[in-house]
Amino acid sequence: MSSFQGFSISEEEKDNHSKEIGGQVDTKEEINDYIAHHLKDAHDFHLFSYTSDSGERKHVGFSLPVIIWSSKGLVSFMSSEFHHDDAGHTIVEKNGLKFTKIHSKIYELDANATAVSFDDEHHATNAHKVLDFSITKSVFGILIAGLLMFLGFFSLAKGYKKGAIPTGIGRVLEPLVIYVRDEIARPNIGEKKYKKFMPYLLTVFFFIWILNLIGLTPLGFNVTGQIAITVCLALFTLVIYMTNGSKDFWAHTLWMPGVPYILRPVLAFLELVGFILIKPFSLLVRLFANITAGHSVVMGIAALMILLKAQFGTAGATGISFFLTLFLMVIEVLVAFLQAFIFTMLSALFIGMAVEEHDHAHDH
């Protein structure tokens, strides 16, 4: 396993293939490719590329570890060994196995193959996908968010040992924690039971919020816009409200009192579909689509600077795109908070529905 190489500037000649992802973009197709590439996860941390005066192509960023479970067990190496190749040209040999990267997916070549061959639909014919546990860009973003949360809340918790009033970063975090407790957890889950769910609600709120905000920096993270991440977050909420359902919740879901007997199985089916499929689906799609749409609109508006250059000149096009992008970024800061709030709010609402206990004083 090679060591972590840190920040590096790798020098490579400009590829003759015109479709170099992350390179200079001029046309509408290249801009669309660039945006699509940004929205996806990547195996290396790429900040930007430029062409130096001598005509060399330089990529600025650092490589991240690739960890895969191949046919011979665990294999790991640095993503720099792929040399920014994403089309299956570069082949890395480790433990007698050959690996290559095609469209951000790592493939293991068959034993006697030396180069990847493609069929008509551009699927690799002599290579197969492997289980990928790599520290990708998104995983790296999650680690950063985790570290930030740990440092912030650790200092907040330590502050309470000295006195009731927190200092430093705690002054920012305490009102937010109280906001989540008083505006989200208490009214939706109820005074009696909200305490049990506070850790989850706080974690999910700050996790989404911090990652949304990191996504707005020029570092190029798009973590909450990965559908895998939002699916996992929605699954956590699903498991929590399904396992904490009260007796009344299950009675009302599976055998609704006060309804004709013929209708009860139909209602039970509808309720179950709603709780198991529709509610988590709406949670995960909302977060994913909002962040993805936000990122692609901001990048598209920023790309106006290239597209409008012919009509308005360099300064004019840059000015138009700068002010539109500024306007959108301000909205995105609001959306970053709003989506974290909505996810937490709806999670609390669903948990509240499940743990609620009815007083049977009134008849149904």
Add this chain to the structure above:
Amino acid sequence: MYNLIGAGLIVIGGGIGLGQIGGKAMEGIARQPEAAGKIQTAMIIIGALLEGLAFGALLLGK
């Protein structure tokens, strides 16, 4: 082409829905300014539910 028309229809529907929610919420706040906080929270939740529907439809159409 057809999915673009579909996307347009979704946006029209979502726009009508959001307009209704926002307009009624403002009416409510104007009539009872002391309930502004509660109305706002409810407005955001219903807006989010609507948004979930609209985004779901957009993704299915894509």
